[in-house]
Amino acid sequence: MVIKQLELNGFRNYGYAKTGFSPGINVITGKNAQGKTNLLEAMYYLSGAKSFRTRKDRELINFLSDEASVEADIWGNGRDYRLNIRLSRTSRKKITINGVRKKTASELSGKLCTVLFCPGDLDMIKGAASERRRFMDLAIAQLRPKYALLLTEYGRIYEHKTRILRDYKEKPDLLEVLDDFNIKLAKTGTELIFYRAAWCKKLSGFASQMHREISGGSENLSVRYKTVSTLDNPEESKPSEIFKALTEHQRQYRKVELDSGLCLSGAHKDELEMTINDAAVRVFASQGQIRTCALSLKLAEREISCNDMGEYPVLLLDDVLSELDLDRQDFMLNKITGGQVFITCCEGENIEKKTGGTIIRVHAGSIKQ
Numbered sequence: 001m002v003i004k005q006l007e008l009n010g011f012r013n014y015g016y017a018k019t020g021f022s023p024g025i026n027v028i029t030g031k032n033a034q035g036k037t038n039l040l041e042a043m044y045y046l047s048g049a050k051s052f053r054t055r056k057d058r059e060l061i062n063f064l065s066d067e068a069s070v071e072a073d074i075w076g077n078g079r080d081y082r083l084n085i086r087l088s089r090t091s092r093k094k095i096t097i098n099g100v101r102k103k104t105a106s107e108l109s110g111k112l113c114t115v116l117f118c119p120g121d122l123d124m125i126k127g128a129a130s131e132r133r134r135f136m137d138l139a140i141a142q143l144r145p146k147y148a149l150l151l152t153e154y155g156r157i158y159e160h161k162t163r164i165l166r167d168y169k170e171k172p173d174l175l176e177v178l179d180d181f182n183i184k185l186a187k188t189g190t191e192l193i194f195y196r197a198a199w200c201k202k203l204s205g206f207a208s209q210m211h212r213e214i215s216g217g218s219e220n221l222s223v224r225y226k227t228v229s230t231l232d233n234p235e236e237s238k239p240s241e242i243f244k245a246l247t248e249h250q251r252q253y254r255k256v257e258l259d260s261g262l263c264l265s266g267a268h269k270d271e272l273e274m275t276i277n278d279a280a281v282r283v284f285a286s287q288g289q290i291r292t293c294a295l296s297l298k299l300a301e302r303e304i305s306c307n308d309m310g311e312y313p314v315l316l317l318d319d320v321l322s323e324l325d326l327d328r329q330d331f332m333l334n335k336i337t338g339g340q341v342f343i344t345c346c347e348g349e350n351i352e353k354k355t356g357g358t359i360i361r362v363h364a365g366s367i368k369q
């Protein structure tokens with residue numbers, strides 16, 4: 001997929017701005033606070049009518065304006081599209097595709113697919129397991145709408161079971177339905193684990209390959225999907241084996257769950273374990289290694305999407321170069337092939353000499369090529 005042209009009107013710090021892009025690598029450069037991230041945000045916004053920085057659409061409208069619009073000409077799925085989203089302080093957002101008004105944001109799905117890296121993604125490496133599950137869940141849900149429904153369903157059953165465990169001491173009758181909820185949780189959990197294991201198998205192969213390339217062959221990243229302790233090898237397991245392992249795990253944890261009032265057994269505890277040269281990334285990785293690892297995961301996500309959809313999603317990389325040595329920077333600026341890439345970086349990094357990509361300069365909410 002390619003963003004051929006983007007037109008902004010009153011979006012963030014932009015007045016009116018219109019620019020075309022290269023189908024390969026585009027480097028967006030400028031001083032701090034000029035609108036580099038805002039430009040990536042506008043592109044990301046067109047992929048699902050959601051920002052990665054805020055839930056409040058009104059924050060996207062220029063302080064001096066009551067309306068904003070983002071429009072782009074896209075090449076994807078073998079044809080041209082024009083996507084447009086208009087925002088207003090007083091009414092709901094309006095989405096149009098090729099000039100035809102769409103009722104919901106879900107109709108944008110599959111029109112412009114993006115993979116985004118932003119500095120907050122570093123938490124996915126160092127932070128809690130929930131961050132890594134979120135990465136996995138968002139990526140799989142983009143490819144498989146059914147997975148998103150399963151996640152919602154799982155969340156609902158989990159909440160219900162948690163309420164039973166919390167309240168059964170006051171209302172002992174609740175325990176009568178605990179087994180039913182365990183079965184429901186294990187059934188939905190089986191489906192989630194089955195999807196996750198298949199996706200993680202691909203992720204792990206691509207991520208190690210990417211990490212090896214970015215680090216010039218000096219580092220070996222291993223990514224391993226871990227679920228309940230009763231299931232050793234989720235990637236090679238059939239659904240019936242996953243279900244059996246989940247119910248066995250529930251049995252082992254029954255007493256602890258009843259004593260603690262917490263739901264401790266199931267797919268909501270899944271983890272992606274990562275090591276670089278056999279040392280746990282969460283504990284031992286350096287700043288540059290953390291960043292490289294996060295980038296390898298995102299590049300791997302992009303490869304999986306390409307295999308699945310038959311074309312590369314647009315890669316949006318915000319502030320990736322800091323903390324990377326010159327060789328790793330060179331990889332990011334020149335070696336990502338096969339799809340459209342946008343990379344923001346601060347002016348003064350001698351960028352013209354470092355990249356063969358198209359340079360886009362951003363200054364005070366205006367764009368120059």
Ligand SMILES: Nc1ncnc2c1ncn2[C@@H]1O[C@H](COP(=O)(O)OP(=O)(O)OP(=O)(O)O)[C@@H](O)[C@H]1O
Nearest residue numbers: 012013032033034035036037038059060061062063
């Ligand atoms: N709704 C808005 N209206 C006007 N200006 C805004 C709005 N939202 C954000 N801005 C301003 O846009 C400016 C640029 O933001 P942006 O995050 O794109 O900078 P940047 O070029 O990525 O900088 P950095 O190099 O520091 O990351 C900020 O100064 C911010 O205050």
Ligand SMILES: [Mg+2]
Nearest residue numbers: 036037319344
């Ligand atoms: Mg920025």
